[in-house]
Amino acid sequence: MPLDSDQLLHAYRQMKxxxxxxxxxxxxxxxxxxxxxxxxxxxxxxxxxGICMQLTTEDKIVSTHRGHGHCIAKGCDVIGMxxxxxxxxxxxxxxxxxxxxxxxxxxxxxxxxGIVGGGAPQAVGAALAARIDGKGRVGVAFSGDGACNQGxxxxxxxxxxxxxxxxxxxxxxxxxxxxxxxxxAVGTADDIASRAEAxxxxxxxxxxxxxxxxxxxxxxxxxxxxxxxxxxAIELDTERYFGHFEGDPxxxxxxxxxxxxxxxxxxxxxFREKVRMEGSVTHAAxxxxxxxxxALIDDAVAQARADAEPDPANVADDVYAxxx
Amino acid sequence: xxxxxxxxxxVATLHAEMERDPDxxxxxxxxxxxxxTAGGPExxxxxxxxxxxxxxxFGPERVIDTPISESAIIGAAAGAALSGxxxxxxxxxxxxxxxxxxxxxxxxxxxxxxxxxxARCPAVVRLVYGAGxxxxxxxxxxxxxxxxxxxxxxxxxxxxxxxAKGLLTEALRGDDPVMxxxxxxxxxxxxxxxxxxHRQRFGEARVVREGGDATIVACxxxxxxxxxxxxxxxVDGIGVDLLDLRTTSPLDEDAILESVEQTGRLIVVDExxxxxxxxxxxAAMVTERAFTSLKAPPAxxxxxxxxxxxxxxxxxxxxxxxQKIEDAVRRVLAFPGRSGQ
Numbered sequence: 264m265p266l267d268s269d270q271l272l273h274a275y276r277q278m279k280x281x282x283x284x285x286x287x288x289x290x291x292x293x294x295x296x297x298x299x300x301x302x303x304x305x306x307x308x309x310x311x312x313g314i315c316m317q318l319t320t321e322d323k324i325v326s327t328h329r330g331h332g333h334c335i336a337k338g339c340d341v342i343g344m345x346x347x348x349x350x351x352x353x354x355x356x357x358x359x360x361x362x363x364x365x366x367x368x369x370x371x372x373x374x375x376x377g378i379v380g381g382g383a384p385q386a387v388g389a390a391l392a393a394r395i396d397g398k399g400r401v402g403v404a405f406s407g408d409g410a411c412n413q414g415x416x417x418x419x420x421x422x423x424x425x426x427x428x429x430x431x432x433x434x435x436x437x438x439x440x441x442x443x444x445x446x447x448a449v450g451t452a453d454d455i456a457s458r459a460e461a462x463x464x465x466x467x468x469x470x471x472x473x474x475x476x477x478x479x480x481x482x483x484x485x486x487x488x489x490x491x492x493x494x495x496a497i498e499l500d501t502e503r504y505f506g507h508f509e510g511d512p513x514x515x516x517x518x519x520x521x522x523x524x525x526x527x528x529x530x531x532x533x534f535r536e537k538v539r540m541e542g543s544v545t546h547a548a549x550x551x552x553x554x555x556x557x558a559l560i561d562d563a564v565a566q567a568r569a570d571a572e573p574d575p576a577n578v579a580d581d582v583y584a585x586x587x
Numbered sequence: 588x589x590x591x592x593x594x595x596x597x598v599a600t601l602h603a604e605m606e607r608d609p610d611x612x613x614x615x616x617x618x619x620x621x622x623x624t625a626g627g628p629e630x631x632x633x634x635x636x637x638x639x640x641x642x643x644x645f646g647p648e649r650v651i652d653t654p655i656s657e658s659a660i661i662g663a664a665a666g667a668a669l670s671g672x673x674x675x676x677x678x679x680x681x682x683x684x685x686x687x688x689x690x691x692x693x694x695x696x697x698x699x700x701x702x703x704x705x706a707r708c709p710a711v712v713r714l715v716y717g718a719g720x721x722x723x724x725x726x727x728x729x730x731x732x733x734x735x736x737x738x739x740x741x742x743x744x745x746x747x748x749x750x751a752k753g754l755l756t757e758a759l760r761g762d763d764p765v766m767x768x769x770x771x772x773x774x775x776x777x778x779x780x781x782x783x784x785h786r787q788r789f790g791e792a793r794v795v796r797e798g799g800d801a802t803i804v805a806c807x808x809x810x811x812x813x814x815x816x817x818x819x820x821x822v823d824g825i826g827v828d829l830l831d832l833r834t835t836s837p838l839d840e841d842a843i844l845e846s847v848e849q850t851g852r853l854i855v856v857d858e859x860x861x862x863x864x865x866x867x868x869x870a871a872m873v874t875e876r877a878f879t880s881l882k883a884p885p886a887x888x889x890x891x892x893x894x895x896x897x898x899x900x901x902x903x904x905x906x907x908x909x910q911k912i913e914d915a916v917r918r919v920l921a922f923p924g925r926s927g928q
Contacts, residue, residue: 323666323669323670325666354703355703356701356702356703356705357703357704358703359700359701359702359703360701360702360703364697364701364702366698366701366702366705366706367705368669368702368705368706369705373666373669373670374669374698374701374702374706376694377693378689378693378694381662381689381690381693381694383662384658384659384660384661384662384663384665384666384690385662385663385665385666385669385690385694386666387659387662387663387666388662388663388664388665388666388667388668388669388670388672388674389666389667389669389670390666391612391614391648391651391663391666391667391672392612392666392667392670392671392672393670394648395609395610395612395648395649395672402666402670414658415658415659415662415689415690418654418656418658418659418662419659419662419663421654421656421659422653422654422656422659422660422663425653425654426651426653580704581699581700581703581704582699582700582738582739583699583739583741583763584699584707584709584761584762584763585761585762585763586741586761586763586789586790586837587837
């Protein structure tokens with residue numbers, strides 16, 4: 264079913280929010296105000312949005328260390344996220360998580376994860392829980408071409424197949440696991456989806472820089488999984504616009520590579536072109552979204568800067584639900 | 588009160604709690620057993636006999652046989668717990684914590700804190716541990732100290748059938764991840780178990796006996812060995828306070844300190860090597876906080892700094908024995924050699 268103009272605008276707004284959130288962080292990190300490791304998602308927006316906009320808050324996702332896009336797409340509060348990344352008291356996780364561990368269980372976002380491959384088994388657990396509830400909900404694991412090489416991911420895929428859990432393995436192949444190319448590190452001829460097939464589940468492949476390609480493939484996949492056919496996987500061919508982490512000199516990039524992927528593989532440009540050709544959304548409406556999102560990100564940074572640092576007296580709160 | 592052994596108490600508690608709370612599920616290797624075989628499901632029913640009848644009663648969605656994939660077992664439990672369920676994950680041998688440690692240590696232990704106190708991760712991991720069955724270096728270890736050192740985890744070690752029921756019930760009704768250690772040599776230990784709802788609070792040591800001359804602190808199988816030592820000492824008129832910790836996280840520091848303040852003498856018995864052990868931790872805590880009460884240096888009765896050996900003679904030498912506990916008590920009482928004065 265084709266998306267209506269409201270849905271298209273929503274998708275564009277989400278992708279644009281992720282893009283500006285990440286580009287702004289790229290600039291703000293240079294000021295020294297943000298500590299720790301930050302891994303930016305820019306370039307991959309069509310994946311998070313093309314998938315998460317088809318999920319409900321009762322569907323669960325587990326994310327990666329490159330998790331800002333998944334958080335925003337699943338409905339985490341952008342201002343709360345920015346405060347969290349700045350390490351502020353009003354952050355989504357009270358300043359305990361930082362960039363790498365943002366979670367919001369209320370919207371079905373079970374956590375970004377600092378451990379590569381840490382999330383896949385948890386998505387199977389979420390799927391097994393969903394199956395008990397019997398409402399057709401799913402558990403989704405976002406993994407990259409790095410996590411696809413972790414044993415936990417293999418174990419999770421096999422467990423999902425043998426238990427017929429409604430689990431979905433999303434492999435975002437941005438072609439770099441940290442600073443190493445998939446041509447070297449992924450042994451199965453650059454193809455991750457075939458691994459999922461080898462484990463006994465159906466797998467889809469789509470262009471992760473094309474929102475519509477991602478959306479349509481995932482729609483088919485989701486129908487398959489919600490229909491009680493066990494787990495499934497999808498591999499998205501996508502691009503990472505920034506380094507592994509902020510500060511990464513990216514000496515591994517080819518000459519002109521970053522310019523080329525920005526020029527030729529930009530999901531936002533492609534989206535604008537497509538909806539303009541089809542006449543489904545006006546450029547004026549998209550420009551308005553750009554303006555609104557820019558204001559939102561400005562506001563988020565301003566609020567994050569103004570927010571208080573967490574009270575050191577609370578350093579050991581919330582380790583346990585009770586007894587301590 | 589019914590008389591049953593620890594195994595029976597665990598089985599009965601799992602049945603009762605799964606009956607009471609539809610959110611509880613069980614997963615692990617061969618917790619059903621026989622899936623994919625000619626014998627069919629429940630051909631085995633759990634290699635430790637701790638899950639018979641559950642699959643038949645609660646079905647395959649709540650009683651899940653897993654492949655041999657410990658990271659996936661614990662990770663799935665973590666994900667199910669974050670999704671509102673109360674999973675019980677069984678590690679057939681506690682030693683397999685090594686295979687699944689990330690999901691325990693970096694994942695379930697940290698969710699609540701890391702996510703700003705909003706996450707609940709009520710997963711119970713059952714770990715079958717301990718030496719005494721010649722299961723050698725990779726199937727005999729007591730890894731509770733390592734997990735006790737991890738903020739976010741609770742660590743539970745029942746030594747009686749009543750506590751097995753009370754502590755497991757408490758674990759299943761709380762909202763934190765609990766590491767529930769079952770000593771493989773204690774499954775057959777019999778005792779009275781309260782009928783009906785029975786919860787044992789964590790962090791309340793069990794006073795096994797009161798004697799006043801020295802304080803023995805122990806957990807797991809070492810409680811039983813300490814009782815044997817105490818019987819021998821009693822023949823010579825030596826009375827000990829014996830504390831069964833029940834849980835090492837939370838730790839009943841007050842019970843330990845109160846006893847040592849009376850006796851002035853501490854012996855900690857720990858079925859694991861001495862470095863960074865529970866024994867060392869408790870000895871340090873007492874030395875720091877009850878120094879002026881001490882009449883002798885605390886004694887640690889531990890295994891040697893070695894893996895667990897296979898041969899019967901070697902394994903017996905490795906495990907802290909009742910004799911070693913008795914000797915340690917006499918040594919502490921003799922300090923600084925009063926018997927020779």
